[in-house]
Amino acid sequence: VLDFRAVAALSPTGRVILGFLGVAGPHSGYGIKRLVDGSARFFWAVSYGQIYPELRRLREAEFVTAKDKPTGGRARVEWSITPAGSRALREWLTSDDGGTFEMRDEGMLRLFFLGGAPEEDRPAVLGRIVARHRQIAQQLERIRPFAAEAPNKYPSDVLETGIAYHEWLAERFARIAAEEEPDG
Amino acid sequence: VLDFRAVAALSPTGRVILGFLGVAGPHSGYGIKRLVDGSARFFWAVSYGQIYPELRRLREAEFVTAKDKPTGGRARVEWSITPAGSRALREWLTSDDGGTFEMRDEGMLRLFFLGGAPEEDRPAVLGRIVARHRQIAQQLERIRPFAAEAPNKYPSDVLETGIAYHEWLAERFARIAAEEEPDG
DNA sequence: ATACTCATGTAAGCTGTTACATGATTCT
Protein backbone atom coordinates (compact mmCIF):
# COMPACT_ATOMS: atom_id res chain seq x y z
CA VAL A 1 0.00 0.00 0.00
CA LEU A 2 1.16 3.51 -0.66
CA ASP A 3 2.47 5.44 2.30
CA PHE A 4 1.35 9.03 2.17
CA ARG A 5 2.25 10.03 5.69
CA ALA A 6 2.78 13.75 5.48
CA VAL A 7 5.90 13.63 7.64
CA ALA A 8 7.84 11.95 4.83
CA ALA A 9 7.54 15.12 2.76
CA LEU A 10 8.75 17.43 5.53
CA SER A 11 12.33 18.49 4.97
CA PRO A 12 14.37 19.78 7.92
CA THR A 13 13.91 23.36 6.77
CA GLY A 14 10.23 22.68 6.18
CA ARG A 15 9.89 21.67 9.84
CA VAL A 16 11.32 24.93 11.08
CA ILE A 17 9.10 26.99 8.81
CA LEU A 18 5.98 24.99 9.62
CA GLY A 19 6.85 25.09 13.30
CA PHE A 20 7.07 28.87 13.37
CA LEU A 21 3.91 29.35 11.31
CA GLY A 22 2.24 26.99 13.78
CA VAL A 23 3.30 28.68 17.02
CA ALA A 24 3.70 32.28 15.83
CA GLY A 25 0.90 32.55 13.26
CA PRO A 26 1.08 33.88 9.67
CA HIS A 27 4.31 35.57 8.61
CA SER A 28 6.20 36.66 5.50
CA GLY A 29 9.33 34.81 4.39
CA TYR A 30 11.35 37.71 5.70
CA GLY A 31 9.45 37.55 8.98
CA ILE A 32 10.17 33.83 9.35
CA LYS A 33 13.85 34.52 8.83
CA ARG A 34 13.73 37.13 11.59
CA LEU A 35 11.95 34.73 13.95
CA VAL A 36 14.55 32.03 13.35
CA ASP A 37 17.47 34.44 13.75
CA GLY A 38 15.93 35.80 16.91
CA SER A 39 15.45 32.50 18.69
CA ALA A 40 16.40 29.28 16.95
CA ARG A 41 19.58 30.15 15.08
CA PHE A 42 21.87 28.79 17.80
CA PHE A 43 20.62 25.24 17.25
CA TRP A 44 19.06 25.52 13.80
CA ALA A 45 19.98 28.21 11.26
CA VAL A 46 18.26 28.97 7.95
CA SER A 47 18.98 31.38 5.09
CA TYR A 48 16.77 33.10 2.52
CA GLY A 49 18.11 30.74 -0.09
CA GLN A 50 16.31 27.95 1.75
CA ILE A 51 13.21 29.75 3.00
CA TYR A 52 11.73 31.09 -0.23
CA PRO A 53 12.03 27.89 -2.30
CA GLU A 54 10.90 25.78 0.66
CA LEU A 55 7.78 27.90 1.17
CA ARG A 56 6.80 27.16 -2.42
CA ARG A 57 7.42 23.44 -1.91
CA LEU A 58 5.29 23.52 1.23
CA ARG A 59 2.53 25.24 -0.71
CA GLU A 60 2.69 22.52 -3.36
CA ALA A 61 2.28 19.93 -0.59
CA GLU A 62 -0.63 22.05 0.69
CA PHE A 63 0.94 22.50 4.12
CA VAL A 64 0.83 26.29 3.78
CA THR A 65 -1.17 28.88 1.87
CA ALA A 66 0.01 32.22 0.50
CA LYS A 67 -1.82 35.54 0.56
CA ASP A 68 -0.70 38.86 -0.90
CA LYS A 69 -0.55 41.41 1.88
CA PRO A 70 1.37 44.38 0.45
CA THR A 71 2.44 47.25 2.71
CA GLY A 72 1.59 50.20 0.52
CA GLY A 73 3.54 49.64 -2.69
CA ARG A 74 5.89 47.15 -1.07
CA ALA A 75 5.24 43.54 -2.03
CA ARG A 76 4.61 41.18 0.82
CA VAL A 77 3.35 37.58 0.95
CA GLU A 78 1.84 36.24 4.11
CA TRP A 79 2.13 32.50 4.65
CA SER A 80 -0.22 30.50 6.85
CA ILE A 81 -0.20 26.90 8.00
CA THR A 82 -3.09 24.70 6.78
CA PRO A 83 -4.85 21.90 8.72
CA ALA A 84 -2.78 19.40 6.69
CA GLY A 85 0.32 21.37 7.68
CA SER A 86 -0.60 21.23 11.37
CA ARG A 87 -1.11 17.50 11.02
CA ALA A 88 2.30 17.08 9.39
CA LEU A 89 3.89 19.19 12.13
CA ARG A 90 2.25 17.09 14.84
CA GLU A 91 3.31 13.87 13.14
CA TRP A 92 6.91 15.02 12.98
CA LEU A 93 6.87 16.19 16.62
CA THR A 94 5.60 12.86 17.88
CA SER A 95 7.46 10.59 15.43
CA ASP A 96 9.88 8.19 17.04
CA ASP A 97 13.01 8.65 14.97
CA GLY A 98 15.45 10.93 16.71
CA GLY A 99 16.46 12.86 13.63
CA THR A 100 19.44 15.09 13.04
CA PHE A 101 22.01 15.77 15.70
CA GLU A 102 25.04 17.49 14.25
CA MET A 103 27.73 19.64 15.67
CA ARG A 104 30.75 21.35 14.18
CA ASP A 105 32.68 23.01 16.93
CA GLU A 106 36.08 24.39 16.01
CA GLY A 107 36.77 25.17 19.67
CA MET A 108 36.47 21.48 20.52
CA LEU A 109 38.61 20.64 17.51
CA ARG A 110 41.31 23.01 18.74
CA LEU A 111 41.21 21.49 22.22
CA PHE A 112 41.44 18.04 20.69
CA PHE A 113 44.63 18.94 18.82
CA LEU A 114 46.04 21.35 21.38
CA GLY A 115 49.04 19.10 21.89
CA GLY A 116 50.20 20.33 18.48
CA ALA A 117 50.58 23.90 19.75
CA PRO A 118 53.57 25.13 21.79
CA GLU A 119 52.88 24.92 25.53
CA GLU A 120 53.22 28.65 26.05
CA ASP A 121 50.48 29.35 23.48
CA ARG A 122 47.93 26.96 24.95
CA PRO A 123 46.45 29.19 27.68
CA ALA A 124 45.78 31.92 25.12
CA VAL A 125 44.08 29.48 22.75
CA LEU A 126 41.87 28.21 25.57
CA GLY A 127 41.21 31.76 26.76
CA ARG A 128 39.83 32.74 23.39
CA ILE A 129 37.46 29.77 23.42
CA VAL A 130 36.25 30.73 26.90
CA ALA A 131 35.64 34.31 25.79
CA ARG A 132 33.74 33.10 22.76
CA HIS A 133 31.32 30.94 24.72
CA ARG A 134 30.74 33.68 27.29
CA GLN A 135 29.97 36.06 24.45
CA ILE A 136 27.48 33.66 22.86
CA ALA A 137 25.81 33.19 26.26
CA GLN A 138 25.51 36.96 26.60
CA GLN A 139 24.00 37.29 23.13
CA LEU A 140 21.45 34.64 24.00
CA GLU A 141 20.61 36.38 27.26
CA ARG A 142 19.64 39.44 25.28
CA ILE A 143 16.86 37.57 23.46
CA ARG A 144 15.21 36.39 26.68
CA PRO A 145 12.43 38.99 26.40
CA PHE A 146 11.55 37.69 22.95
CA ALA A 147 11.37 34.07 24.09
CA ALA A 148 9.10 35.11 26.95
CA GLU A 149 6.58 36.47 24.44
CA ALA A 150 5.88 32.99 23.09
CA PRO A 151 2.47 31.43 23.79
CA ASN A 152 4.10 28.67 25.84
CA LYS A 153 7.19 28.09 27.93
CA TYR A 154 9.06 25.83 25.50
CA PRO A 155 11.02 28.49 23.60
CA SER A 156 12.23 29.79 26.95
CA ASP A 157 13.20 26.25 28.00
CA VAL A 158 15.27 25.98 24.84
CA LEU A 159 16.87 29.39 25.27
CA GLU A 160 17.78 28.75 28.91
CA THR A 161 19.30 25.44 27.86
CA GLY A 162 21.41 27.26 25.28
CA ILE A 163 22.56 29.90 27.74
CA ALA A 164 23.40 27.30 30.37
CA TYR A 165 25.25 25.21 27.80
CA HIS A 166 27.55 27.99 26.67
CA GLU A 167 28.23 29.11 30.23
CA TRP A 168 28.95 25.54 31.20
CA LEU A 169 31.34 25.12 28.27
CA ALA A 170 33.08 28.39 29.12
CA GLU A 171 33.66 27.23 32.69
CA ARG A 172 34.91 23.87 31.52
CA PHE A 173 37.44 25.39 29.14
CA ALA A 174 38.47 27.87 31.86
CA ARG A 175 39.15 24.98 34.22
CA ILE A 176 41.22 23.18 31.60
CA ALA A 177 43.18 26.40 31.03
CA ALA A 178 43.78 26.74 34.78
CA GLU A 179 45.25 23.24 34.88
CA GLU A 180 47.82 24.31 32.31
CA GLU A 181 49.70 26.42 34.82
CA PRO A 182 49.57 24.51 38.11
CA ASP A 183 51.79 26.94 40.05
CA GLY A 184 51.00 30.27 38.35
CA VAL B 1 52.17 42.45 -0.56
CA LEU B 2 51.05 38.92 -1.13
CA ASP B 3 49.76 37.02 1.84
CA PHE B 4 50.88 33.44 1.79
CA ARG B 5 50.04 32.48 5.35
CA ALA B 6 49.53 28.75 5.22
CA VAL B 7 46.43 28.89 7.43
CA ALA B 8 44.51 30.53 4.62
CA ALA B 9 44.75 27.35 2.57
CA LEU B 10 43.57 25.04 5.37
CA SER B 11 39.98 24.01 4.84
CA PRO B 12 37.95 22.72 7.82
CA THR B 13 38.40 19.13 6.67
CA GLY B 14 42.08 19.81 6.05
CA ARG B 15 42.45 20.83 9.70
CA VAL B 16 41.02 17.57 10.97
CA ILE B 17 43.23 15.50 8.68
CA LEU B 18 46.35 17.50 9.46
CA GLY B 19 45.50 17.41 13.16
CA PHE B 20 45.28 13.64 13.23
CA LEU B 21 48.43 13.14 11.16
CA GLY B 22 50.10 15.53 13.60
CA VAL B 23 49.08 13.83 16.85
CA ALA B 24 48.67 10.23 15.67
CA GLY B 25 51.45 9.94 13.08
CA PRO B 26 51.23 8.61 9.51
CA HIS B 27 47.99 6.93 8.48
CA SER B 28 46.10 5.84 5.38
CA GLY B 29 42.96 7.68 4.29
CA TYR B 30 40.95 4.77 5.64
CA GLY B 31 42.86 4.96 8.91
CA ILE B 32 42.15 8.67 9.25
CA LYS B 33 38.46 7.99 8.76
CA ARG B 34 38.59 5.39 11.54
CA LEU B 35 40.38 7.80 13.86
CA VAL B 36 37.79 10.50 13.27
CA ASP B 37 34.87 8.09 13.70
CA GLY B 38 36.41 6.74 16.86
CA SER B 39 36.91 10.04 18.63
CA ALA B 40 35.95 13.26 16.87
CA ARG B 41 32.76 12.38 15.03
CA PHE B 42 30.50 13.76 17.75
CA PHE B 43 31.75 17.30 17.20
CA TRP B 44 33.29 17.00 13.74
CA ALA B 45 32.36 14.32 11.20
CA VAL B 46 34.05 13.54 7.89
CA SER B 47 33.33 11.12 5.05
CA TYR B 48 35.50 9.38 2.47
CA GLY B 49 34.14 11.73 -0.15
CA GLN B 50 35.98 14.51 1.66
CA ILE B 51 39.08 12.71 2.90
CA TYR B 52 40.53 11.37 -0.33
CA PRO B 53 40.22 14.54 -2.40
CA GLU B 54 41.36 16.68 0.55
CA LEU B 55 44.49 14.57 1.02
CA ARG B 56 45.45 15.30 -2.58
CA ARG B 57 44.82 19.01 -2.06
CA LEU B 58 46.98 18.94 1.07
CA ARG B 59 49.73 17.22 -0.91
CA GLU B 60 49.54 19.93 -3.56
CA ALA B 61 49.96 22.52 -0.80
CA GLU B 62 52.89 20.41 0.47
CA PHE B 63 51.34 19.98 3.91
CA VAL B 64 51.45 16.19 3.58
CA THR B 65 53.44 13.59 1.66
CA ALA B 66 52.26 10.24 0.31
CA LYS B 67 54.10 6.92 0.36
CA ASP B 68 52.96 3.60 -1.08
CA LYS B 69 52.82 1.06 1.70
CA PRO B 70 50.89 -1.91 0.31
CA THR B 71 49.82 -4.76 2.60
CA GLY B 72 50.65 -7.73 0.45
CA GLY B 73 48.68 -7.19 -2.76
CA ARG B 74 46.36 -4.68 -1.14
CA ALA B 75 47.02 -1.08 -2.14
CA ARG B 76 47.68 1.30 0.71
CA VAL B 77 48.91 4.88 0.80
CA GLU B 78 50.44 6.23 3.95
CA TRP B 79 50.16 9.97 4.49
CA SER B 80 52.52 11.98 6.66
CA ILE B 81 52.51 15.58 7.82
CA THR B 82 55.37 17.77 6.56
CA PRO B 83 57.15 20.57 8.48
CA ALA B 84 55.09 23.07 6.47
CA GLY B 85 51.98 21.11 7.47
CA SER B 86 52.94 21.27 11.15
CA ARG B 87 53.44 25.00 10.78
CA ALA B 88 50.01 25.40 9.17
CA LEU B 89 48.45 23.31 11.94
CA ARG B 90 50.12 25.42 14.63
CA GLU B 91 49.03 28.63 12.93
CA TRP B 92 45.44 27.48 12.81
CA LEU B 93 45.49 26.32 16.44
CA THR B 94 46.78 29.65 17.69
CA SER B 95 44.91 31.91 15.27
CA ASP B 96 42.50 34.33 16.89
CA ASP B 97 39.34 33.87 14.85
CA GLY B 98 36.90 31.60 16.63
CA GLY B 99 35.88 29.67 13.55
CA THR B 100 32.89 27.46 12.99
CA PHE B 101 30.35 26.78 15.67
CA GLU B 102 27.31 25.06 14.25
CA MET B 103 24.62 22.90 15.67
CA ARG B 104 21.58 21.17 14.23
CA ASP B 105 19.68 19.52 17.00
CA GLU B 106 16.28 18.13 16.11
CA GLY B 107 15.61 17.39 19.77
CA MET B 108 15.92 21.07 20.62
CA LEU B 109 13.75 21.88 17.62
CA ARG B 110 11.07 19.52 18.88
CA LEU B 111 11.19 21.05 22.35
CA PHE B 112 10.95 24.50 20.81
CA PHE B 113 7.75 23.58 18.96
CA LEU B 114 6.35 21.19 21.54
CA GLY B 115 3.35 23.45 22.05
CA GLY B 116 2.19 22.20 18.65
CA ALA B 117 1.79 18.63 19.95
CA PRO B 118 -1.18 17.40 22.03
CA GLU B 119 -0.46 17.62 25.75
CA GLU B 120 -0.79 13.90 26.28
CA ASP B 121 1.94 13.20 23.69
CA ARG B 122 4.51 15.57 25.13
CA PRO B 123 6.00 13.36 27.86
CA ALA B 124 6.65 10.62 25.29
CA VAL B 125 8.33 13.06 22.91
CA LEU B 126 10.56 14.34 25.72
CA GLY B 127 11.23 10.80 26.91
CA ARG B 128 12.58 9.82 23.51
CA ILE B 129 14.94 12.78 23.53
CA VAL B 130 16.19 11.82 27.00
CA ALA B 131 16.79 8.25 25.88
CA ARG B 132 18.67 9.44 22.84
CA HIS B 133 21.10 11.61 24.77
CA ARG B 134 21.70 8.88 27.33
CA GLN B 135 22.44 6.50 24.48
CA ILE B 136 24.92 8.89 22.87
CA ALA B 137 26.61 9.37 26.25
CA GLN B 138 26.93 5.60 26.59
CA GLN B 139 28.40 5.27 23.12
CA LEU B 140 30.96 7.92 23.96
CA GLU B 141 31.81 6.17 27.21
CA ARG B 142 32.76 3.12 25.24
CA ILE B 143 35.52 4.98 23.39
CA ARG B 144 37.20 6.16 26.61
CA PRO B 145 39.97 3.56 26.29
CA PHE B 146 40.81 4.86 22.83
CA ALA B 147 41.02 8.48 23.96
CA ALA B 148 43.29 7.44 26.82
CA GLU B 149 45.80 6.07 24.29
CA ALA B 150 46.49 9.56 22.94
CA PRO B 151 49.91 11.09 23.62
CA ASN B 152 48.31 13.87 25.67
CA LYS B 153 45.23 14.46 27.78
CA TYR B 154 43.34 16.71 25.35
CA PRO B 155 41.38 14.06 23.48
CA SER B 156 40.18 12.77 26.83
CA ASP B 157 39.23 16.31 27.88
CA VAL B 158 37.15 16.57 24.73
CA LEU B 159 35.55 13.17 25.19
CA GLU B 160 34.67 13.81 28.83
CA THR B 161 33.13 17.12 27.79
CA GLY B 162 31.01 15.30 25.22
CA ILE B 163 29.87 12.66 27.70
CA ALA B 164 29.05 15.26 30.34
CA TYR B 165 27.18 17.34 27.79
CA HIS B 166 24.87 14.56 26.68
CA GLU B 167 24.22 13.45 30.25
CA TRP B 168 23.51 17.02 31.23
CA LEU B 169 21.10 17.43 28.31
CA ALA B 170 19.36 14.16 29.17
CA GLU B 171 18.82 15.33 32.76
CA ARG B 172 17.56 18.68 31.58
CA PHE B 173 15.01 17.16 29.23
CA ALA B 174 14.00 14.69 31.95
CA ARG B 175 13.35 17.58 34.32
CA ILE B 176 11.25 19.38 31.72
CA ALA B 177 9.29 16.16 31.17
CA ALA B 178 8.73 15.84 34.92
CA GLU B 179 7.28 19.34 35.03
CA GLU B 180 4.67 18.27 32.49
CA GLU B 181 2.80 16.21 35.04
CA PRO B 182 3.01 18.13 38.30
CA ASP B 183 0.79 15.74 40.31
CA GLY B 184 1.62 12.36 38.67
C1' DA C 1 19.47 63.34 2.21
C1' DT C 2 20.87 59.23 4.08
C1' DA C 3 20.69 55.16 6.23
C1' DC C 4 18.23 51.50 7.89
C1' DT C 5 14.65 48.15 7.81
C1' DC C 6 11.24 45.50 5.24
C1' DA C 7 10.70 42.44 1.50
C1' DT C 8 11.42 39.08 -2.43
C1' DG C 9 14.19 36.35 -4.96
C1' DT C 10 18.10 33.82 -7.57
C1' DA C 11 22.66 32.12 -9.26
C1' DA C 12 26.96 30.41 -8.28
C1' DG C 13 29.51 27.98 -5.51
C1' DC C 14 31.00 25.28 -1.63
C1' DT C 15 30.57 21.40 1.43
C1' DG C 16 29.23 17.21 2.48
C1' DT C 17 26.67 12.71 2.23
C1' DT C 18 25.19 8.45 0.11
C1' DA C 19 25.70 4.92 -2.63
C1' DC C 20 28.17 2.42 -5.43
C1' DA C 21 32.26 -0.13 -7.54
C1' DT C 22 36.28 -2.81 -6.73
C1' DG C 23 39.24 -5.96 -4.67
C1' DA C 24 42.63 -7.96 -1.12
C1' DT C 25 43.28 -9.80 3.54
C1' DT C 26 41.96 -11.75 7.80
C1' DC C 27 38.98 -13.87 11.04
C1' DT C 28 35.48 -17.48 12.27
Next chain:
DNA sequence: AGAATCATGTAACAGCTTACATGAGTAT
Protein backbone atom coordinates in the same frame (compact mmCIF):
# COMPACT_ATOMS: atom_id res chain seq x y z
C1' DA D 1 33.28 -20.99 2.63
C1' DG D 2 31.67 -16.81 4.15
C1' DA D 3 31.77 -12.62 6.74
C1' DA D 4 34.12 -8.83 8.35
C1' DT D 5 37.67 -5.63 7.83
C1' DC D 6 41.09 -3.02 5.20
C1' DA D 7 41.58 0.02 1.45
C1' DT D 8 40.80 3.35 -2.49
C1' DG D 9 37.99 6.03 -5.01
C1' DT D 10 34.05 8.53 -7.57
C1' DA D 11 29.52 10.20 -9.26
C1' DA D 12 25.24 11.91 -8.18
C1' DC D 13 22.85 14.28 -5.27
C1' DA D 14 21.31 17.17 -1.32
C1' DG D 15 21.77 21.07 1.44
C1' DC D 16 23.20 25.37 2.50
C1' DT D 17 25.70 29.96 2.21
C1' DT D 18 27.11 34.09 -0.01
C1' DA D 19 26.55 37.53 -2.83
C1' DC D 20 24.00 39.97 -5.63
C1' DA D 21 19.87 42.48 -7.67
C1' DT D 22 15.89 45.17 -6.80
C1' DG D 23 12.99 48.34 -4.67
C1' DA D 24 9.60 50.44 -1.17
C1' DG D 25 8.83 52.38 3.38
C1' DT D 26 10.57 54.57 7.74
C1' DA D 27 13.43 56.88 10.91
C1' DT D 28 17.20 60.36 11.75
